[in-house]
Amino acid sequence: MINIDWQKVGTLVPAIVQEKDTNEVLMLAYMNEEALSLSLKTGFAHYFSRTKNRIWKKGEESGNTQKIHSIKLDCDSDTLLLNVTQNGGIACHTGAKSCFFTEILDDDFKTSNTNQENYRPKYNILDELYHVILDRKLNADAQNSYVASLFKKGENAILKKIGEEATELALAIKDATKNNQDEQTKSDVVYECADLLFHSLVALSLHNIHPERVLNELSRRFGLSGIEEKNQRNVK
Structure with a gap:
């Protein structure tokens, strides 16, 4: 059973999202209590957008939904870890597989960017x-x-x-x-x-x-x- 102190996290809990087969971190999002409930009920990831100020189903426009395999809560009960199948193979709105494609520190201590996929999902x-x-x-x-x-x-x-x-x-x-x-x-x-x-x-x-x-x-x-x-x- 998931017990989250919603007051402690300011009604929004961080949700780290990993790909099932590789454990690669795809994105970091936030869930409020309703978004978590929808995720558990439907089996697909729902988040709360701080910029849109509403709940959104991942992939609602692009079709790149996230099928949930597991949800874990950390030891402090204030962070979630989702293990998902990333449908479409793209988690980031830029068209990249993962939102974490910009390197701040690499092996040569230089700032660099990896190439993104040519494909970009459709948004309004x-x-x-x-x-x-x-x-x-x-x-x-x-x-x-x-x-x-x-x-x-x-x-x-x-x-x-x-x-x-x-x-x-x-x-x-x-x-x-x-x-x-x-x-x-x-x-x-x-x-x-x-x-x-x-x-x-x-x-x-x-x-x-x-x-x-x-x-x-x-x-x-x-x-x-x-x-x-x-x-x-x-x-x-």
Whole structure:
């Protein structure tokens, strides 16, 4: 029987995931009590995403699910070890077999990266963009990456771009109205809206907020009148 002090772990217990045949460490994730219960009930790994702020089944989008063979609890009752079959052979969203492919210290005391698989699992475009932006934020050279250059300039530069893109979108919409919504001006509206959304994702990643949390908020509001939703905000 698994006895976890959920208060001690702040409601989230780390879960180390190993491949059944090789014992290779594939990833580190987190489970809350519900995610653990779903994992035990279904036999497939479920985790709690701290960025998406929800429970997710591993492979729910990519199809690379994890069939659980065993779950062990460590001596302090605050870490789980999962032994799984990694369906599809890919655990990492980058397309790599394991999430641990970046070497900080190798035999020559040099920093290096191993080659990732050419195949990348399919995720929705917002999730893909968000992870690319995070990668640029952490690893890219500001001389070669537009996103990295924004992060280097700081929050004010990112917010300024959002303001500029919002203005350009508003002007494009006005032009579409003026030109009776012809296809060219409609395309301009789409283009400017994409720019605004992209820079909004950059701002979200500045604070490690996954875009799915925004989608969840829209889902929460669905069916509420605008007046009712605003009134709810004012309730302390």
